[in-house]
Amino acid sequence: MGKFTRFKFQPCIPIGDDGRKITGSHGHVMLSREAASEGMVLLKNDNSTLPLKNGEKIALFGKSTFDFLFSGGGSGECYSIGTQNVYDGFCEKQAQGKVVIYQKTSDFYRDYVASERRRIQSENLFGKHGKEIWSMPCSVEREEKSQWLYLNTTIPEPDVSEMAAEASEFADTAIITLGRFSSEGVDRFPVKGDYYLTDAEEKLISDVSKVFKKTVIILNICGVIDMENFADNKNVSAVLVAWQPGMAGGAAIADILCGDVTPSGKLADTFAKSHVFYPSNDDFTHEYYKLKFHEDIYVGYRYFETIPGADKKVRYPFGYGLSYTTFSFENIFAHESNGKVIVALTVKNTGSYSGKEVIQVYYDAPQGKLGKPALQLAAFRKTKLLAPGEEETVALSFEVKSMASYDDLGKIQKSAYVLEKGDYHIYVGNSVRNLKKADYVYTAESDIITEQLTSRCVPFELDKRMLSDGTFEELSMGEKSVYYGENSSLGGKAPEKVVSFEKVGEEISLDDFIAQMTDDELCEMVGGSENTGVADTSCFGKNKRLSVPSVPTADGPAGLRIRPDREIPTTTWPCATLLACSFNEDLIYRVGKAGAKEVKENNIGVWLTPALNIHRSPLCGRNFEYFSEDPLLSGKMAAAEIRGIQSEKIAVSAKHFAANSKETDRFNCDSIVSERALREIYLKGFEICVKEADPWTIMSSYNLLNGTHTSESYDLLTGILRDEWSFGGMVTTDWGIKNNPVNEVKAGNDVKMPFGYANELKQALADGNLKRADLEACVKRILSLFLKFE
Numbered sequence: 183m184g185k186f187t188r189f190k191f192q193p194c195i196p197i198g199d200d201g202r203k204i205t206g207s208h209g210h211v212m213l214s215r216e217a218a219s220e221g222m223v224l225l226k227n228d229n230s231t232l233p234l235k236n237g238e239k240i241a242l243f244g245k246s247t248f249d250f251l252f253s254g255g256g257s258g259e260c261y262s263i264g265t266q267n268v269y270d271g272f273c274e275k276q277a278q279g280k281v282v283i284y285q286k287t288s289d290f291y292r293d294y295v296a297s298e299r300r301r302i303q304s305e306n307l308f309g310k311h312g313k314e315i316w317s318m319p320c321s322v323e324r325e326e327k328s329q330w331l332y333l334n335t336t337i338p339e340p341d342v343s344e345m346a347a348e349a350s351e352f353a354d355t356a357i358i359t360l361g362r363f364s365s366e367g368v369d370r371f372p373v374k375g376d377y378y379l380t381d382a383e384e385k386l387i388s389d390v391s392k393v394f395k396k397t398v399i400i401l402n403i404c405g406v407i408d409m410e411n412f413a414d415n416k417n418v419s420a421v422l423v424a425w426q427p428g429m430a431g432g433a434a435i436a437d438i439l440c441g442d443v444t445p446s447g448k449l450a451d452t453f454a455k456s457h458v459f460y461p462s463n464d465d466f467t468h469e470y471y472k473l474k475f476h477e478d479i480y481v482g483y484r485y486f487e488t489i490p491g492a493d494k495k496v497r498y499p500f501g502y503g504l505s506y507t508t509f510s511f512e513n514i515f516a517h518e519s520n521g522k523v524i525v526a527l528t529v530k531n532t533g534s535y536s537g538k539e540v541i542q543v544y545y546d547a548p549q550g551k552l553g554k555p556a557l558q559l560a561a562f563r564k565t566k567l568l569a570p571g572e573e574e575t576v577a578l579s580f581e582v583k584s585m586a587s588y589d590d591l592g593k594i595q596k597s598a599y600v601l602e603k604g605d606y607h608i609y610v611g612n613s614v615r616n617l618k619k620a621d622y623v624y625t626a627e628s629d630i631i632t633e634q635l636t637s638r639c640v641p642f643e644l645d646k647r648m649l650s651d652g653t654f655e656e657l658s659m660g661e662k663s664v665y666y667g668e669n670s671s672l673g674g675k676a677p678e679k680v681v682s683f684e685k686v687g688e689e690i691s692l693d694d695f696i697a698q699m700t701d702d703e704l705c706e707m708v709g710g711s712e713n714t715g716v717a718d719t720s721c722f723g724k725n726k727r728l729s730v731p732s733v734p735t736a737d738g739p740a741g742l743r744i745r746p747d748r749e750i751p752t753t754t755w756p757c758a759t760l761l762a763c764s765f766n767e768d769l770i771y772r773v774g775k776a777g778a779k780e781v782k783e784n785n786i787g788v789w790l791t792p793a794l795n796i797h798r799s800p801l802c803g804r805n806f807e808y809f810s811e812d813p814l815l816s817g818k819m820a821a822a823e824i825r826g827i828q829s830e831k832i833a834v835s836a837k838h839f840a841a842n843s844k845e846t847d848r849f850n851c852d853s854i855v856s857e858r859a860l861r862e863i864y865l866k867g868f869e870i871c872v873k874e875a876d877p878w879t880i881m882s883s884y885n886l887l888n889g890t891h892t893s894e895s896y897d898l899l900t901g902i903l904r905d906e907w908s909f910g911g912m913v914t915t916d917w918g919i920k921n922n923p924v925n926e927v928k929a930g931n932d933v934k935m936p937f938g939y940a941n942e943l944k945q946a947l948a949d950g951n952l953k954r955a956d957l958e959a960c961v962k963r964i965l966s967l968f969l970k971f972e
């Protein structure tokens with residue numbers, strides 16, 4: 183097929199085997215199911231309640247058994263057909279003789295959910311803004327948005343105490359599914375029905391668990407919730423975090439509960455005993471416009487494992503997750519070679535089920551002058567499926583310099599990464615709390631500067647930040663300074679006759695091609711063009727005179743997002759947090775590759791995924807779209823996904839760059855964060871992606887960063903992204919921001935979506951506030967992207 187044929191003519195040409203469609207195909211649904219079962223995390227399994235015995239009688243409870251959440255809302259939602267909820271999953275197992283379902287509770291919940299949905303529709307409980315919370319204008323009152331969140335509990339848990347007693351005479355095991363929805367555009371609330379259980383949910387757990395011999399809770403959740411009701415509750419025997427597991431999520435849950443798959447997911451976030459224990463809490467719940475990241479680098483486990491006394495606030499630590507089998511880690515060997523720390527060990531399955539284990543390597547660094555987290559993840563690897571008694575020798579490595587810290591104040595050397603003098607210990611285990619110290623120490627004899635950088639994105643309103651002993655150091659505040667670099671003209675020469683874009687590389691160089699574009703055409707090109715095709719997020723590019731195609735984009739990350747009214751069901755993949763909990767880069771690569779095939783088959787060129795903002799607070803409404811509180815895990819997972827997607831010659835758009843960890847007033851919210859926390863936490867995942875996976879595009883974010891909109895930040899988009907990290911791709915804005923288009927072009931934000939502000943740019947050219955060379959630089963990056971498509 184010709185280079186841009188798919189974009190131009192939108193043909194219906196399937197790319198699956200034997201000429202069949204691959205979008206939503208059986209193979210993809212099965213991969214979605216496999217991925218779902220790899221990232222679910224077993225938190226509790228008293229007396230080996232799970233796996234269920236063959237033929238076990240079970241009763242299903244909880245409205246989420248049927249009102250199941252396959253994904254969250256916003257760009258991270260998807261339309262699929264043939265979805266499998268928890269009931270569907272167990273029906274499959276019943277047909278195989280693995281369980282017997284007590285039908286009465288299932289019949290009751292199915293009818294109840296259907297009639298409640300009818301009621302909600304007829305009473306128009308979703309209000310005047312229609313169904314899509316994420317597209318609500320910012321002017322909508324927070325309270326009104328918060329009512330929306332009660333979608334979580336719009337269908338309340340009914341009283342089933344009598345039915346539970348009756349069911350317990352038939353079945354030994356009750357399986358309660360609890361759900362939590364969240365969406366782009368709104369944050370979660372630390373209230374009952376969101377972070378906390380409702381009274382009705384607590385009553386459900388109590389009514390059921392006191393009459394059943396065994397009660398299993400399935401958490402079909404968008405992010406961390408309060409676990410205190412059931413973590414120590416002796417009547418609750420097992421708890422599985424299933425996240426929002428994609429279209430085959432119910433089947434994956436049944437796979438795990440029936441023992442067809444041994445759970446191997448590990449938490450990508452710390453579950454604290456209360457939302458108030460997260461160090462971002464005060465600022466996150468009370469501030470809307472100026473978020474001061476006072477906790478600095480002490481995010482997630484870096485806080486809970488370091489700050490004195492914080493360890494007691496943890497319910498389930500980072501990296502934690504149970505298996506049906508047990509593993510031993512033997513012959514742990516670590517050494518340094520060529521600037522890398524190599525860790526090798528033998529992992530043996532010492533139990534009686536087949537299973538996979540996640541090996542996690544952490545380091546500690548000397549406190550020195552900068553102060554350090556007690557432990558930091560350095561590398562991880564999931565084993566293959568090990569049969570009982572089977573062993574695998576695993577080798578992992580990481581660069582010595584990745585243990586360095588960023589000195590933003592010049593305590594040792596300003597704007598440099600420094601390996602402070604002293605001993606660095608290496609630990610190996612299967613959670614941040616279950617580690618063996620390797621018999622090896624890396625010693626820095628003196629302070630070593632591993633990288634000299636430049637001061638960028640400097641905060642001027644951050645008054646203090648947390649240190650490793652829990653105290654705060656005062657910071658000096660200053661004035662906002664703005665700088666835009668100078669672009670020189672590409673120096674192309676316009677040919678005498680007009681040469682079309684298809685001929686670039688053959689008859690004309692890209693610079694000469696751009697030289698034949700008029701100023702107006704350049705101004706048009708740096709704005710998105712009207713939507714074509716099946717998705718709804720508009721296109722990059724388009725110039726009819728010069729035959730530049732328009733390249734359609736579509737969301738991510740849950741799958742290829744095509745609206746239901748277009749009647750093209752696609753595969754819903756598990757949410758990003760679940761994928762991160764798999765700690766399985768190969769699996770994520772496969773998910774990315776399969777997703778990209780659906781994107782290609784539907785004639786779209788750019789998939790607006792992955793999203794890798796850091797889980798700073800459990801209350802961020804988009805956490806389900808993001809991977810983790812840890813930047814290494816986020817970066818590695820995103821890089822694996824990017825490699826998978828781009829292997830199909832589909833562009834990614836790694837988003838939202840950067841420090842976009844809150845949804846409330848997201849267009850105006852300023853993330854005020856130290857350079858160190860930026861470098862070590864909020865930018866690190868993006869840095870890993872850029873250096874390891876070369877994303878073809880990056881999406882700047884809605885929020886401001888230290889007083890500047892990220893799409894207007896030269897420091898961020900040119901200084902750090904391009905000059906320091908050598909990013910060679912294109913930058914797009916997030917959709918619909920009203921930031922200054924002239925500043926965006928100067929900053930290196932190449933395209934404004936979903937449409938541009940050509941008139942403002944033309945005016946700026948006329949006024950001398952913008953140079954043709956600035957526009958040429960952006961257009962060159964846009965067209966270079968187009969040349970990568972096959």
Ligand code: BGC
Nearest residue numbers: 257366719737790837916917
């Ligand atoms: C979201 C992006 C998304 C875009 C296009 C924005 O509201 O923040 O993540 O890709 O819309 O749908």
